[in-house]
Amino acid sequence: MASHAPTIEVPLPPKELQREPLVLNHRPLGWISNQIAVIAEGKAPMWWWIAFVPSFIVMCIGASMIAYQVGTGVGVWGLMIPVGWAWDITNFVWWIGIGHAGTLISAILCLLRQRWRTSINRAAEAMTIFAVMCAGIFPAFHVGRVWFAWWLLPIPNANGIWPQFRSPLLWDVFAVSTYFTVSLLFWYMGLIPDLATMRDRAKSKLRQIGYGIAALGWTGSNRHWWNYEKAYLLLAGLSTPLVLSVHSIVSFDFAVSQVPGWHTTIFPPYFVAGAIFSGFGMVLTLVLPLRAICKLEDVITIRHVELMCKVLLATGSIVGYAYGMEFFIAWYGGNPYELYAFQNRAFGPYWWSYWSMITCNVISPHFFWSKRLRTNLWFVFAISIVVNIGMWFERFVIIVTSLHRDYMPSNWAYFSPTWVDIWTYIGTIGLFMTLFLLFVRFLPLCNIAEVKVVSSHGDPHHPLGGAKGGH
């Protein structure tokens, strides 16, 4: 570990030209490669095992829950009529929302030339892919006859029956699968130069072959870089609308229906904002401990954290505005059924979930107006978890409180989850953590190549960078 290598003194530019550096302490390029790549090399450290073993066990519990559910029936969950969806779709939307930050960071921030994205985009993209995988489990297994779930795919068949293209669930299938495919490609694309680095650094034959195959023969030639940059830009352009579309379409599951509390035109933008909100929350939850454990404070700086907090503040405010607007329209629209649905959210039997949501999503991000709090890492970590709890409640509130009391008072009822509901959900967290830890163990968790570009050594105008040959 070379984390405490002597720092290099350089003359500072004039005050007015100073920008807060994205890589602190003028870390040289070699240091960056080494510092990031070393996490995926050598023997697995103790902290990794401590995190991995419980995650793996929880994942196995989740898998056995699903086996039990498939073998016995959806009735092992707490679902019923009128609450036909509850934790299943809540978890689905929650995971999909989390899956938003990665592609947003890599694609939209890339197009907007936000250079700070480079140190967190890899981990965020990995998080996206794993979150979408977790999300996909729920719609697949919440159906009554899982073995026929493939009927949602437009596969030509002898019966001449096609899926129903008017159904938002079908749009989900397309939206989520497209999003997953593009995100995966994008992530893999970005990995190629770093995989080559890993290959070049590899000591064992096995690793050389493995990374070698995955690196697709990357040599770092000018031509390779030229193609790479082009492809990366194209994929960024392709992903950008997907970031907006996938959660809009997920929100159509609700907005297109006629359930009071679901049937709202505000849903698409509000869901996208909420998704980015929860996605950034999850990025912070993951990155803050990693940054400390892997000694990446110079790469993932306080400035990064602060910027992400600002995103949380902005999207959290949009979400808060949307909550208020929903209520206003429920009153202004004059539809007594809708008005009741919203009153019932706040003051009905599920009042606790509504006020949990308000506390977590509307109140908590506003602490970030304070720079002192934005830079307090323990506080930021706590709020990032609160945000994710709040966003889970948001989906629960929308789904369950709208369904449990809709048009006909005769079939109003109260939903309670069973232990299978709860463990299936925890199981997907286990799956997510397992996959993420494997990612941390085998792939560089920051984009080595791009971080170098934003370091002082990579900047041709910087005294340390460019042709001068800094080191």
Add this chain to the structure above:
Amino acid sequence: MKTIPPPCPEPESGQKYWRSLEQLADAPEFRQWLEREFPDGASELVDPVSRRSFVKLMSASFALGGLGFLGAGCRRPEEKILPFGKGPEGYIHGVPQYFATAMPTRGTAIPLVVKSSDGRPTKIEGNPDHPDSNGATDPFAQASLLSLYDPDRAQRYLQGGNRISKEKALDELSRISKQLVANAGAKTAFLLEQSSSPSRRRLVSVLQVKCREAKYAIYEPVDLQANRRVTGSTPYFKVDQAKAILSLDCDFIGGEADAHQLIRGFSAGRRIQKVSDSMNRLYAVEGLMTLTGMNADHRLRVPNSHVATVAVHVAARVSPQNQQVAALVARLPLSSLIPPFDPTNADAKKKADDRQKFLEGWVAECAADLLANPGASLVLAGHRQPMAVHVLANLLNSALGNVGKTVLYSPVPETATNSDLSALATALRAGQIDTLIIVGGNPAYNAPEDLKWAEAQSKAKEIIRLGAYEDETFAATPQATLHLPGAHYLESWGDAVTSDGTSVSIQPLVAPLFDGLTELEVLARLAGLETTKPYDIVRETLRGSVSGANFEETWKKFLHDGFMPGQKPSTTDRQLSAAEVTQAFASLAPVSLSKDSLEIVFHRDYRMDDGRWNNNGWLQEFPDPVTKATWDSLILISRKTAEELGVKNMTTSKTTTDIVKVTLQVGGETKSITGPIWITPGMADNSLGLALGYGRKKTPQGGTGRIGNGVGRYNAYELRTSSTMGFATGAKLEKTGEPRYELAITQEHGAMEGRPIIREANKAQYEKSPKFANNFDLEAHSDFIPKNKTPEEGPLGRPKGIYEHPYHAYETRKSMNGVNLEGKHVKSDIHQWGMAVDLNQCVGCGACVLACQAENNVPIVGKDQVKRNREMHWLRIDRYFSGAGDTLEAMVDDPQAVHQPMMCQHCENAPCESVCPVNATVHDEEGLNVMAYNRCVGTRYCSNNCAWKVRRFNFLDFNRRSLDQLIGTPNAVYSSPMVGKTDGEWTLKRWWKNPDIGTRPQDEWDILKLVRNPDVTVRMRGVMEKCTFCVQRIEQAKIGQKVKAGQTGDVRVPDGVIRPACQQVCPAEAIVFGNQLDPNSRVSQLQKSERNYEVLGFLETRPRVTYLARIRNPNPKMPDYHDIALNVQPYVERSGNPYEPHGHAADHGSEKKGAH
């Protein structure tokens, strides 16, 4: 090998032909030729080389077969079907047959037509040809089908606890018979059930001659023929002729004999076809909230023990000259109904004075209304009330001139008796009875507690018992009992008489499944008669009662039609003698109740009756029409009394309630029961309602079966004595402190929240603004567009939404783009189905719920699953209470109630269809919203998007699991087929052998599959299901019509031919199904009515099911008159008065017909 012709069983006869001379000679060559598989010279696998190639070939084939293992090799087990050796006459495979029969009830019968599919009865309907039937039945008749296939029915002949053969049992019977006849029945007693069977009456009279020493008693725990004791004859009520009806605790709409017939009359008297039609008015005086009270225009809430006082005061006003009644008025003043109060407290005094004034006003105006309708009024007394109330009802009907008009006396025969149950108990204890013959009934469970019947019964040396179950009566003395399994009525020959005097035949639809005996057979054998076949007995009875030469034709007609006109009900008045009246009145005295001295009402349960349906899953899961409870017995209590005693129920997250202990002095002993409390709106204060028929157990000796085992916390019979059969007083109630108890209630929320789901008006409001029903809800506030050009053509139009109806918009857009859709129109232009439900007719009895369950193979799910809101009923009855005022007190204490059958609305623009990702729920060309079960993957999105929540999801394979596997722990641990065992075998292996069988035990599976309607799919788990309008019946009718039409091409099904199960069973004729394209069909006529409206019509889904608004007929002079129906009041407060034009609708609505 070539099939060798089987040897001819008989010597060949006739002309003999031969194939060849060799055959003629029977040469060995010919024999060999016959047996050879291949002709001479064909290559055969006889030499070793060929054998090797055979092995090679075969191994190649096996290998290829193995390749296709997943596709073709993995097959379900082969199931061979065997053809009929000979076709039974008149049998067409798959076409059901219908037979007329009847279900015997207490003292009368319900005429039936039963559907038989491949020789097993699968659906019960009323016999519409019967002169006193509209083809309707009650819930019990519907559910009796399931009892036929109950695997827990008695199946064994037992003597002294040991199994014997049927032949041995019959020998025993003849031995006993010889002994009986020899000593003329000395020391013998017969205990029978009520029956109207002429054959039984004849057999008992034969017995009474042969065994004149024997005692004969009839016992019914719920004596629905109570008023027979007054007049000596069963009254026959013509409710439809009555304009003013007073019910004295008589639940004629739900809990009395022949309720379905009385409902028919009641609803007929309320039918409104045009605004000027008159309707009857119902006054109810009762303590329990009953169906009758829920349908009453005025309901006086007094404890059951005070009903007599109210009856006395009504009688005194109707016939003031009657001295005996006048004397009673002094003895039972109305003030005795008011609880004692402190006269110094001005507030309490004012309250008491108000109540006194209220009661006087109520009684006076009710009496005045009765008097205003001489000969067209009706006073009914309930079976729980003492004789005096029946006498008063009789006096009132006489005084009002109703006898011969609305009250007739029916000639239903009754078996003569010379003893009763308590006399038998005394005699048994005194050792005067050695041989006890119990035919039917279950006295050890349901006899009055003071008789200690089980103990008395054990004094008999020998008991002969015919019982459908090895129940408590059997369990009491198994060692002394000769137990004969009783046959179900669908397995029996018999006869009965309906309350209008018509004889009905009981024909078996199936041979006794468990080889049981019928009552007639047992009695005939005991009487030592030559004829012991029930068929012959019934035939003989009929032969004795009809004259005429051609008996065979009469008999055939009797069986074919199912009935035969009998003696008409008598119209002459039965005046009671002064002595009889005095005797009946003697026991009347004021009863004072308080929270420390409560009244207990023992009520016939709407589901269990007296306990006889305890093992019937359909009835256990049938929601009580009042409380909507399933799988439980509740202790009903009023809000006030519950508050005073500090008990409550809670329904926020789980429906839980306090467990209380009810204590009563029974024959010198203090007896108590514990059970869950339930605060019932409209329940009288200081009164508790205890349902009969629960608290039964399954024990190794006998008892109820698997379904009824342990259902209900208490057995109300433990508190019931021979003197308190209807109600008892002096009970105490206290909280036990047990943890709250969870109930399975299908409708947790009873208020309509000001939503105009059920729309109603008082008669006067309706007359003033007949189109009020369309002046409700959001559509009332939007613009109005005409649908038809003139008012005569039908409803004037629909509210205009912001958006055009999507179907129309689509078509308009297409035509604008130059695509003509005319040729591609898939809508049928001969049939468009629709349904109208007249809420003014519906009384909420729930027969439709069970008819639907029976017709459509709807599974039961058990208490635990109902608690989880997973009941599967395709049709439910929504019940809402509404009270006056804002205070909880006023809301709950004297509510009005409304009922609404709710099933799939078959929306034209169905919200469920557009969200299904796999096209599993789609529209057909005749306007049905159909479910393709095979296509459903079970996303449940359709249910979420259904505003009426009428779709049902099969969460746990309810058809293939037995109930005990559906009982989840609080955290839902269900046996999984992957790990469980059934019948001692690993379930997965069992499933592999037969994937259909599920995890049900074999005996359950074998018999319960017989009850299924073969015309309807049995749905598996993970599939959404819902009302189909009985599409199987629609298709059968269409096929029938096509066959009939032949070359004429007239394939339009005539109106009235298709009747879904709910319509067919409805005694009130509230449900009408038909073709909307036929302007003359009944459904079109009803949907043109000004009362017609759509529930949640503003959603623009265009339901094909519409409702006709309810009309109340309150008396404006009554003190409990409300200007606006209570149910509508919250709506009025929020959205304005719908009876007066308002908003946009006012400009365009009812008053200006066709203004646009």
